[in-house]
Amino acid sequence: MTTLHLEHPTHEHTHGEGCGHPAVPHGDHVDYAHDGHMHREHAGHWDECEPAEHQAHEEHTHQHGQDCGHESVLHGDHVDYLHDGHRHAAHDGHWDDH
Template identity: 65%
Template sequence: MTAAHTEHAGHTHAHGEGCGHVAVPHGDHVDYVHEGHLHRAHDGHYDECEADAHVPHQGHEHAHGEGCGHVAVPHGDHVDYLHDGHRHAVHGDHYDDH
């Protein structure tokens, strides 16, 4: 999956271990939950880490929600859940892989 390169302008906070934001492992890097969205360090600035395509997670039998045992990550107007190294978001009758 690829992500759009959208720079988060004016971001002065340095994310990293102990910075106070939830770290979300994501492939070959770590995203940080900040102000309801995800940031990724990139060439001296931070990008908004957003999927640029609709990617359904096939064969997902688990129902995410309060008390499901997975970390809830506020993300814009919804909540993603960390599961097996990626984020799942409810989308209609299935989950999307973020």
């Protein structure tokens, strides 16, 4: 999956352990959920970490929701659920893998 490189130029907050925002392991880095966005540190600045393409998690049968046991994170106009190092979002009857 390709990730767009969109710098967040006015992001003055430094994310890290204890910063108050959910940390989301994502491949070789950590994203932080902040104000409905996912941020990652990159080359001395913070990027918006968004997938560039739709990627369905075809074999994901677990139904996320309130009290499902996975942390929920507001992400734009929907909620992602943190599950096994992935962010899952409901989409057209299946779960997308962010």
